[in-house]
Every structure is written in C-alpha cells, then in structure tokens.
Amino acid sequence: MVYETGNRTVDEAVARVLDGESLDRTDGLALMAQPVEDLAPAADAVRAEFGDGTVDACSIVNAKAGNCAEDCGFCAQSVHFDTGIDTYGLLDPEEILEAAKRAERDGAQRFGVVVAEKGVSKEKRPEEWQDVLRAIRLVRDETDVEVDASLGILTEEEARIIAEEGVNHYNHNIETSPRYFPEIVSTHSFEDRVETLERAKDAGMDLCAGVILGMGETPTDRVDAALALRDVGISSLPVNVLNPVAGTPLGDDDGADITTPEIIRTVAVYRLLHPHARVRLTGGREANLDADEQHLPFEAGADGILTGDYLTTDGQSPADDIEIIEEAGLEPNTESNEFDPEAVKARVDDDPAVETAAGTATSNATDD
Numbered sequence: 208m209v210y211e212t213g214n215r216t217v218d219e220a221v222a223r224v225l226d227g228e229s230l231d232r233t234d235g236l237a238l239m240a241q242p243v244e245d246l247a248p249a250a251d252a253v254r255a256e257f258g259d260g261t262v263d264a265c266s267i268v269n270a271k272a273g274n275c276a277e278d279c280g281f282c283a284q285s286v287h288f289d290t291g292i293d294t295y296g297l298l299d300p301e302e303i304l305e306a307a308k309r310a311e312r313d314g315a316q317r318f319g320v321v322v323a324e325k326g327v328s329k330e331k332r333p334e335e336w337q338d339v340l341r342a343i344r345l346v347r348d349e350t351d352v353e354v355d356a357s358l359g360i361l362t363e364e365e366a367r368i369i370a371e372e373g374v375n376h377y378n379h380n381i382e383t384s385p386r387y388f389p390e391i392v393s394t395h396s397f398e399d400r401v402e403t404l405e406r407a408k409d410a411g412m413d414l415c416a417g418v419i420l421g422m423g424e425t426p427t428d429r430v431d432a433a434l435a436l437r438d439v440g441i442s443s444l445p446v447n448v449l450n451p452v453a454g455t456p457l458g459d460d461d462g463a464d465i466t467t468p469e470i471i472r473t474v475a476v477y478r479l480l481h482p483h484a485r486v487r488l489t490g491g492r493e494a495n496l497d498a499d500e501q502h503l504p505f506e507a508g509a510d511g512i513l514t515g516d517y518l519t520t521d522g523q524s525p526a527d528d529i530e531i532i533e534e535a536g537l538e539p540n541t542e543s544n545e546f547d548p549e550a551v552k553a554r555v556d557d558d559p560a561v562e563t564a565a566g567t568a569t570s571n572a573t574d575d
C-alpha cells in the first residue's frame with residue numbers, strides 16, 4: 208500500500224510503519240509538529256492496514272470509591288483533596304456482576320473491575336482481596352465479556368493469582384511522561400507504575416496502559432509517554448483528556464490544557480507509534496470534544512472506546528457511542544459479545560433513562 212498526503216515527513220513515516228519499522232523519538236517529535244489535516248488521514252490508513260475495521264468497546268465499574276492515600280493531582284478519589292465525591296467500600300461481588308451484565312448488554316467486549324487505591328493488598332486486606340477474586344470469577348463465568356482489572360500496584364504473587372483467575376488485560380495508566388510525572392503525583396513514582404505493568408505482563412496478562420492529556424504536559428511529554436508505553440509492551444492505549452474535578456490541584460483551571468486539534472494530532476501520532484495497539488478514547492472525551500467532534504479521533508487512527516460511565520464522572524449513552532463509531536465509518540467490535548448495535552440504539556431511544564454500562568461508577572481517568 209502506498210499512502211501519500213504530499214507531506215514528506217508524514218508520508219515517509221507512514222511508509223516505514225507499513226513496512227514494519229518502529230518509529231523513534233525523533234520521528235515522533237517531527238510528526239507532532241505536522242498539520243493535523245495530514246496526520247489524521249495517514250493514521251487512519253495505518254489503522255485500516257493493521258486493524259480489523261472495528262472499534263472495541265470496554266466498560267468499567269468503580270468497585271471501591273474514594274479514600275485513596277495517593278495524591279494524583281487529577282483525581283477525585285484522593286484523600287488529599289476535598290472533592291465531595293461519594294465514597295464507598297468494595298461493592299458486593301454480585302453488584303459487580305450486575306454492572307458487567309449491563310456492560311455486556313450495551314456492547315462492551317471487555318469489562319474492567321477498578322479499585323481506587325494504590326493497591327488491593329492480598330496481605331493487608333485479605334477479605335477484600337478474596338471478594339475481588341470472587342467478582343472476577345463471577346464475571347468470567349457468567350458473562351461473555353473479557354475480564355480486565357485495575358487494582359493498582361501489584362506484587363508478583365498477586366499478578367500471578369489474577370492472571371490464573373482469567374484476567375485478560377491489566378490496566379495501570381502511566382498518566383504522562385517520566386519527566387512530568389512527579390509534577391502530578393508525589394506519593395509514588397513513575398517507576399512504581401512501570402514495575403507493576405511488568406509484573407502483570409510477566410504473569411501473562413495483556414497490558415492496557417495510557418495517559419491523561421491536558422494536564423500541562425508538553426507535546427514532547429506526549430511523545431515520551433507513548434514511547435515509554437511501547438517499551439513496556441501494551442496492547443491497549445487509553446487516551447484520557449483531563450476533565451478537571453473541583454478541589455483537585457488540576458481542578459481549578461479553565462479546563463484541560465489542550466485544544467481539539469492537539470487531541471486529534473496526539474491520537475494520530477499514537478497510532479503511528481503504536482500501529483498494532485488499540486488506541487482507545489476514554490475519560491474526558493465528552494467534556495473536551497463537542498458532540499460534532501467526537502467522531503474525529505476515530506478518523507485519526509483510534510479504534511477503541513470506553514463506553515458507559517467513568518470512575519467518578521458520567522459518560523454518555525452507549526447508543527451515542529455507537530453512532531460516533533458509525534459516523535467515522537467503522538463498526539463496533541462484536542468479537543467477544545455478539546450484541547446487536549441496532550438493539551442498543553433502539554432500547555436507549557425508547558428509554559432515555561436506561562442506565563449506562565457501568566451504572567455504578569460515579570476520577571476523571573480510567574485507572575485507580
């Protein structure tokens with residue numbers, strides 16, 4: 208396949224990616240400076256070459272909310288910030304199963320059990336750990352969705368156990384570049400996060416790890432974050448955009464520090480740097496993109512979406528997400544769960560009050 212926009216930097220990069228080459232940091236920085244009008248169709252062509260023409264939907268449940276001892280500057284669930292969110296202890300495993308069933312009904316192909324806090328500790332909170340395992344087994348045995356988990360920092364033993372229970376993807380976002388991370392979080396390090404990802408991978412799980420854009424990082428940070436993720440070896444790359452939460456250090460600004468063209472440009476560059484990963488639009492997309500802009504990332508290489516609600520903020524309806532996917536000329540993935548997109552759209556049309564996929568979720572981001 209030959210792809211030409213007339214932009215030499217973009218065309219040469221695409222030709223190398225299609226040839227199986229990995230782009231490097233110099234390439235990423237050069238691409239980040241190119242017009243989005245050239246990058247978007249080029250990234251779309253790379254997605255078309257390596258992807259399957261579908262957009263994969265996942266959904267999450269915030270299985271335990273708030274009271275987290277960490278101080279991630281964007282997060283409503285940290286005890287360090289007065290955000291007024293509803294906090295609750297670990298949901299009953301049956302409630303988590305019900306959220307998974309709703310997600311499956313609404314077209315999610317994978318379902319993530321997310322627990323706020325640095326980690327669900329097998330040693331420190333054995334009962335909670337056992338309840339999480341029970342929930343994982345219930346979702347595994349009683350639905351057709353793939354079970355994912357986001358339980359914070361993992362030991363080797365914990366990673367092995369949840370992998371053996373059938374967890375498919377382990378989510379643990381790196382949030383931003385190694386350079387910028389200490390500006391956002393002081394209670395744990397970038398390396399802590401990478402070590403957990405490595406333990407999850409060594410245990411046999413696929414990795415879902417991404418970023419939050421618009422936290423004051425530079426375009427260079429965005430490229431460096433993507434390259435750090437490539438070093439770890441991910442298969443799903445969630446792209447969150449900051450949805451500021453009042454009371455957090457990043458909540459009192461005028462919104463995310465990023466424009467729509469920059470969001471789309473970053474998605475396109477991520478597709479070129481990660482030609483085989485699912486580049487997944489996640490938290491903050493509705494807050495930062497107008498309704499008539501939401502399809503644009505999916506015409507710039509994105510091929511995954513988090514549907515339903517986020518951890519502490521509401522998402523839009525699954526029907527709206529399906530329409531965005533179709534507007535971009537793509538189809539929802541039905542590999543794990545052969546749902547009928549028309550039925551989802553019809554049901555929500557009939558009953559606008561229907562709960563969204565992860566109905567129990569009430570942070571901005573998609574990880575703990």
Ligand code: SF4
Pocket residue numbers: 275276277278279282283284285323324325570574575
């Ligand atoms: S992002 Fe996770 S670790 Fe950081 S404060 Fe929020 S819940 Fe805690």
